[in-house]
Amino acid sequence: MTARDWFDRAQKEGFAIGAFNVDNMDIFKAVCLAGKNKKSSVMLEFSQGEVSYFGLKNIVDLTVNARQEYGIPILLNLDHAKSAEDCIAAVEQAGFDDVHFDGSDLPFEKNVEETKKVVENAHKKGLLVEGEIDKISTLSEVHNEEIDLELLKKSYTDPTKAAKFVKETGVDILAAVFGNVHGIFPVQPDLDIDLLSKIREAVPSCFLSLHGSSGIPADQVKTAINVGKIVKVNLNTELRVAYREAIGEELSENPEEYASYKLASDVILAVAAVVENKIDVFGSAGKI
Numbered sequence: 001m002t003a004r005d006w007f008d009r010a011q012k013e014g015f016a017i018g019a020f021n022v023d024n025m026d027i028f029k030a031v032c033l034a035g036k037n038k039k040s041s042v043m044l045e046f047s048q049g050e051v052s053y054f055g056l057k058n059i060v061d062l063t064v065n066a067r068q069e070y071g072i073p074i075l076l077n078l079d080h081a082k083s084a085e086d087c088i089a090a091v092e093q094a095g096f097d098d099v100h101f102d103g104s105d106l107p108f109e110k111n112v113e114e115t116k117k118v119v120e121n122a123h124k125k126g127l128l129v130e131g132e133i134d135k136i137s138t139l140s141e142v143h144n145e146e147i148d149l150e151l152l153k154k155s156y157t158d159p160t161k162a163a164k165f166v167k168e169t170g171v172d173i174l175a176a177v178f179g180n181v182h183g184i185f186p187v188q189p190d191l192d193i194d195l196l197s198k199i200r201e202a203v204p205s206c207f208l209s210l211h212g213s214s215g216i217p218a219d220q221v222k223t224a225i226n227v228g229k230i231v232k233v234n235l236n237t238e239l240r241v242a243y244r245e246a247i248g249e250e251l252s253e254n255p256e257e258y259a260s261y262k263l264a265s266d267v268i269l270a271v272a273a274v275v276e277n278k279i280d281v282f283g284s285a286g287k288i
């Protein structure tokens, strides 16, 4: 099944596929293990920084090997690429299922122009393209400062603008913004489900993704999947937090262990537990 087949099925059956950021090899293994344990498809995704750590070719080879080793469908996504050239490089590399071109820093018309370029290249090779018009705020980390809700609301997706963007570019997935932010805050904003349903109506033929799901209560994520027919939910910060906590514990409990792979097995299990919980929230368990 292609990524499009998976998202079609998810939309029809009311679940979403988790798109998990891969910071390092332990997280890579944790996501694949969780997918296997839950009999769920998973999407591995790599941001610009993560691509520079792994290398594009290694990412593809590792994913191809993992599909065989774990025996589950593993989709591969380039996350938040800021240049059309980086997206095209991933398309040319072969092995990716979709690429996310994030032109949200560009003026609307320029974003349309660059996104179209990516779509033309990607569609020729059968890849999906995710587009973005409204910048998803902040970094994928734990924030101590309060979020400015009034300022945040200014970045929410305008359904009319979204419809124009989807029509002009032909993107397959839209990264919608309706209260979701990257990172975890002392008080996480509520999702604006009314706005989400308007966005859904405005772009009926386009898949929707939910970025920044870390810290959002499970019931709100489930409602968003249900109301917005969201098929792709991105998760990063909660994985990074689980990893840091687990590796910190391992290091303090084993002060004389110098072989890091021996410390890794419990770390992988700790991160996998977070992923398994999310797979339950997204509803994709048992759907392979």
Ligand SMILES: [Zn+2]
Residues within 6 Å of the ligand: 080, 136, 182, 211, 212, 234
């Ligand atoms: Zn994101």
